[in-house]
Amino acid sequence: MKMATYSVLSGSVALITLQNPPVNALSEAVRTGITDAVQRTLKDPQVTSVVICGQNGRFCGGADIREFAGPMSGPPLVPMIHALEAMEKPVVAAIEGLALGGGLELALGCHYRIAHSQALLGLPEVTLGLLPAAGGSQRLPRLIGLPAALDLITTGRHISASEALKLGIVDQVTDDNALKMAVEFARSVVGQPLGPRRLSTRPCHSPPDVDSVLDQALAQVWQRGRGALAPVACVGALRAAATLPYAQGMEKERELMATLFNSGQARALQYAFFSQRVVGKWQPSGARWDNSTTRTIRKAAVIGLGTMGRGIVVALALAGVSVVAVESQEKQLAAARQMVPEMLQRGAGRRGLDTPPGVISFSSGLEDVSEVELVIEAVFEDMALKRRIFSRLATVCRPGTVLCSNTSGLDIDQLAEATQNPALVVGMHFFAPAHVMKLLEVVCGPRSSPEAVATAMVLGKRMGKVSVAVGNCPGFVGNRMLKPYMEQANFLLEEGATPQQVDEALEGFGFPMGVFRMSDLSGLDVGWRVRKEAGLTEQGVEPTRMRQGQRYSPLPDQMCEGGRLGQKTGRGWYRYDGPGGRVARSDPWVQNFLETYRARHGLVPRRIATEEILERCLYALTNEGFNILQDGVAAGPEDIDVIYVFGYGWPRHRGGPMFHAGQVGLARVLEKLEHYQHSHPDVPHLKPSSLLRRLVAAGSPPVQKWREFISKDRVHSQL
Numbered sequence: 001m002k003m004a005t006y007s008v009l010s011g012s013v014a015l016i017t018l019q020n021p022p023v024n025a026l027s028e029a030v031r032t033g034i035t036d037a038v039q040r041t042l043k044d045p046q047v048t049s050v051v052i053c054g055q056n057g058r059f060c061g062g063a064d065i066r067e068f069a070g071p072m073s074g075p076p077l078v079p080m081i082h083a084l085e086a087m088e089k090p091v092v093a094a095i096e097g098l099a100l101g102g103g104l105e106l107a108l109g110c111h112y113r114i115a116h117s118q119a120l121l122g123l124p125e126v127t128l129g130l131l132p133a134a135g136g137s138q139r140l141p142r143l144i145g146l147p148a149a150l151d152l153i154t155t156g157r158h159i160s161a162s163e164a165l166k167l168g169i170v171d172q173v174t175d176d177n178a179l180k181m182a183v184e185f186a187r188s189v190v191g192q193p194l195g196p197r198r199l200s201t202r203p204c205h206s207p208p209d210v211d212s213v214l215d216q217a218l219a220q221v222w223q224r225g226r227g228a229l230a231p232v233a234c235v236g237a238l239r240a241a242a243t244l245p246y247a248q249g250m251e252k253e254r255e256l257m258a259t260l261f262n263s264g265q266a267r268a269l270q271y272a273f274f275s276q277r278v279v280g281k282w283q284p285s286g287a288r289w290d291n292s293t294t295r296t297i298r299k300a301a302v303i304g305l306g307t308m309g310r311g312i313v314v315a316l317a318l319a320g321v322s323v324v325a326v327e328s329q330e331k332q333l334a335a336a337r338q339m340v341p342e343m344l345q346r347g348a349g350r351r352g353l354d355t356p357p358g359v360i361s362f363s364s365g366l367e368d369v370s371e372v373e374l375v376i377e378a379v380f381e382d383m384a385l386k387r388r389i390f391s392r393l394a395t396v397c398r399p400g401t402v403l404c405s406n407t408s409g410l411d412i413d414q415l416a417e418a419t420q421n422p423a424l425v426v427g428m429h430f431f432a433p434a435h436v437m438k439l440l441e442v443v444c445g446p447r448s449s450p451e452a453v454a455t456a457m458v459l460g461k462r463m464g465k466v467s468v469a470v471g472n473c474p475g476f477v478g479n480r481m482l483k484p485y486m487e488q489a490n491f492l493l494e495e496g497a498t499p500q501q502v503d504e505a506l507e508g509f510g511f512p513m514g515v516f517r518m519s520d521l522s523g524l525d526v527g528w529r530v531r532k533e534a535g536l537t538e539q540g541v542e543p544t545r546m547r548q549g550q551r552y553s554p555l556p557d558q559m560c561e562g563g564r565l566g567q568k569t570g571r572g573w574y575r576y577d578g579p580g581g582r583v584a585r586s587d588p589w590v591q592n593f594l595e596t597y598r599a600r601h602g603l604v605p606r607r608i609a610t611e612e613i614l615e616r617c618l619y620a621l622t623n624e625g626f627n628i629l630q631d632g633v634a635a636g637p638e639d640i641d642v643i644y645v646f647g648y649g650w651p652r653h654r655g656g657p658m659f660h661a662g663q664v665g666l667a668r669v670l671e672k673l674e675h676y677q678h679s680h681p682d683v684p685h686l687k688p689s690s691l692l693r694r695l696v697a698a699g700s701p702p703v704q705k706w707r708e709f710i711s712k713d714r715v716h717s718q719l
């Protein structure tokens with residue numbers, strides 16, 4: 001039952017308990033319960049103090065985000081918190097588990113705050129495209145000062161109870177029962193003056209150079225935010241706190257919140273929040289997260305200690321898994337022996353650990369993996385080599401060992417064939433650097449068992465990853481969609497654009513890096529190898545622009561043939577200060593190369609508008625997303641969007657490619673694809689997906705309804 005209950009302890013302490021599992025969010029019923037409880041407290045002369053707590057050891061996870069989708073009803077938060085603060089009886093918040101967003105704002109309206117040492121506190125509204133609009137942006141700086149409030153509110157980071165104590169957000173921290181302590185504390189402060197405890201009545205202590213502090217904060221959020229509105233609005237609300245009386249500050253907070261609340265960005269960020277939770281629960285095979293048995297992995301092996309393998313070893317050890325790290329090449333093994341402990345130390349430091357919980361042993365032979373429960377093969381992308389390793393593993397490992405391949409696009413089923421038990425083979429596509437990047441694609445082959453998939457999903461979560469289960473096809477989800485995106489970027493160069501122009505358009509959209517900078521960073525040879533395997537490359541003075549019956553741009557192949565592999569060679573689509581350089585500068589050589597290429601192929605360059613660059617790159621990518629949904633390679637649009645936000649730099653405040661298509665309007669995306677396909681009939685990736693057409697024909701349902709639409713569509717097409 002969702003509510004807030006009222007009871008009286010020992011005749012004098014009123015206890016208000018928030019009850020709305022799992023995080024006691026402030027839904028309408030809870031707000032009504034609190035409002036009623038405040039009235040009862042006021043009327044009861046026996047009650048001399050009040051304690052507010054949350055059921056099941058969790059104070060409050062904030063406003064009920066699900067309610068944001070509809071019209072708001074019930075008692076609003078702001079007057080409710082004011083009523084608490086205005087009480088003439090001391091009110092104490094007993095913070096166990098978490099006090100986030102509106103939950104912390106509620107606590108800031110109380111006169112005292114007692115926290116359990118394991119509690120997490122924060123104002124994460126900015127991550128949902130909002131600001132702390134229940135007085136949080138005005139009360140917090142009055143409590144802890146402007147600079148600290150700027151940090152917490154513009155980043156939305158969660159802090160520990162001990163940091164909250166240092167900052168002065170809480171009055172006491174306990175390792176024991178926080179509720180019991182809060183009740184005793186409430187009794188002890190009866191009769192003490194409450195005026196100084198009411199944060200709304202306090203002045204906001206700002207540094208003397210307040211304007212420059214705020215301007216600096218604004219510059220920082222602009223730079224970090226890549227077009228996100230909420231951090232900018234947060235600085236605006238804090239400027240009001242620092243420069244205006246409380247009532248006017250509250251008015252500013254309300255105005256800014258109203259703008260954000262109805263913005264597409266808030267909707268996108270809230271969608272991203274729920275998408276992240278949705279993807280952990282489903283697998284494309286139809287097996288559910290909660291009915292597939294998983295195995296707890298204590299000991300694993302990693303085969304191949306190149307960049308990816310080393311990162312995976314570190315991520316496993318940090319997750320508490322003991323690792324046998326295997327590398328057959330002596331030089332690479334020696335490098336790993338030196339680098340892995342250093343990486344581990346840094347990783348442990350970032351997590352506040354003295355030593356990583358998992359133990360690592362190094363080996364040069366596969367026979368040492370015989371005792372592990374799971375193997376992750378991470379050698380380079382060569383099917384024959386991987387198959388050899390898998391068939392060897394099948395004989396070396398004990399029966400039942402889960403065998404995983406870190407591959408960015410190879411056929412998992414071909415690898416499974418090389419073993420005796422294909423049900424135990426799954427893909428684990430990590431992203432570089434593997435100990436840092438949050439995304440993991442868990443690839444289910446047609447014969448992978450739900451247990452093997454679930455084991456990889458859960459292991460990924462333990463490693464701190466957002467694990468997304470995907471189907472088996474070339475490039476899986478992320479790289480399959482990347483192909484048409486990069487292809488369009490290359491075609492745009494042929495037609496007259498420069499790498500900078502394309503990159504600036506994409507960075508203006510919100511990507512941290514445009515496609516050419518990204519390609520320079522990851523190495524142009526990565527795609528070259530894939531194209532060679534697919535039989536697409538050809539060498540010669542006059543390479544053709546049609547391959548396998550469709551338009552093809554040989555530009556990136558020619559760059560590789562000339563040794564321009566990106567940052568590692570100091571030359572790519574940009575030039576760098578030597579091999580390994582990081583600062584990209586435009587390169588006259590590239591300009592000349594493009595001009596010569598166009599002239600040789602009789603291509604007349606034209607001025608290409610930013611709008612066309614974005615539409616062609618992004619809609620080609622999204623169109624492939626619709627094909628992926630249609631093929632059942634991703635369980636839903638949320639899976640694709642999470643993959644793009646966490647693995648490919650898609651700006652979170654734009655939700656992801658599928659959400660973005662919905663925001664632009666599916667009919668418009670379809671119309672644009674038809675338009676570009678008409679001008680480029682030799683580019684199959686611009687041919688609108690039939691799923692997109694069917695969604696448009698069905699009236700463009702919202703993205704949250706696509707799963708249902710697709711499953712009905714599938715049943716219908718099978719009849």
Ligand SMILES: CCCCCC/C=C/CC(=O)SCCNC(=O)CCNC(=O)[C@H](O)C(C)(C)COP(=O)(O)OP(=O)(O)OC[C@H]1O[C@@H](n2cnc3c(N)ncnc32)[C@H](O)[C@@H]1OP(=O)(O)O
Pocket residue numbers: 022023025061062063064065066077098100101102103124125128130131132133134257258261274277278
């Ligand atoms: C003009 C309007 C004026 C409004 C003024 C007031 C504005 C207030 C702003 C806010 O308070 S916004 C909300 C701020 N709070 C948050 O951002 C917290 C969000 N939640 C989390 O970060 C995490 O869920 C957690 C609380 C740290 C717990 O993490 P954990 O890993 O333990 O569990 P999850 O799987 O994430 O969540 C479990 C379950 O609970 C749902 N949920 C979590 N928080 C909320 C919430 N605030 N509202 C509604 N639902 C919430 C989550 O979706 C999961 O649900 P599922 O169905 O099991 O997937």
